[in-house]
Amino acid sequence: MTNKSRQKLNGVQGHGPVLKPLAAAIIAALYPLAPAMAQQADDADEEAVIEQIVVTGSRIKQDTFSSAAPMEVVRTEAASVRGISDLASLLQTTTVAAGSPQVTPAISANSVVNGGLGSSSLSLRGLGANRTLVLLNGRRAGPSGVQGSVSAFDLNTIPLAAIDRVEILKDGASSIYGSDAIAGVVNIITSKQEGGE
Structure with a gap:
């Protein structure tokens, strides 16, 4: 196999040796995020318990202690x-x-x-x-x-x-x-x- 045919097999003519390390770097950068995404899915199943919801003074529901207004x-x-x-x-x-x-x-x-x-x-x-x-x-x-x-x-x-x-x-x-x-x-x-x- 000639050098030209190898470059065509890599997908982009003339850029084969550059794409492989770039793809490997992207995969290596995203690999640590996979366990974090799995943990977030487990946390979403649990429900948070909120004692009191107040809507007075805001259009956003929040409790009285975290309200910006007194x-x-x-x-x-x-x-x-x-x-x-x-x-x-x-x-x-x-x-x-x-x-x-x-x-x-x-x-x-x-x-x-x-x-x-x-x-x-x-x-x-x-x-x-x-x-x-x-x-x-x-x-x-x-x-x-x-x-x-x-x-x-x-x-x-x-x-x-x-x-x-x-x-x-x-x-x-x-x-x-x-x-x-x-x-x-x-x-x-x-x-x-x-x-x-």
Whole structure:
């Protein structure tokens, strides 16, 4: 066999001696990755256990401890021990309130104010109730209104017994929820009880 016929058998005329070492080098470089790929396939079969998933303040599901935004979760079990009977009073005891009135009752001697007499709205950071977004199970809660005007969500419309927990996003979330959430977001999660228990 002549030299030319050997080069044609190698596939590329004139480059036979170069291709063999190059192919060997590629195979040698990829060989250590084969056991790693097999280990990844075994790890994918195992399921990770995550205790709590929170969606408030982000479109990405994550737990409260790894969240970039500061969040406070208030459970309603402690309300009965403290003698608290409504959501507004429960929220007033949180660290978000820190001694300042964050829940504004609509009481005025002259006329109906905000949501009407007896209503309570939430105003984080003193920016007003229209700048604090209230969510109900992760969806925007409808505003209340009196005498033809639209006002902020009335916290007294949901009984405390129907609430499981309240998630308070202390940071502004206007990039996700819009200008309603400049002061923060309050997500009211209702309990999942069935059968009227």
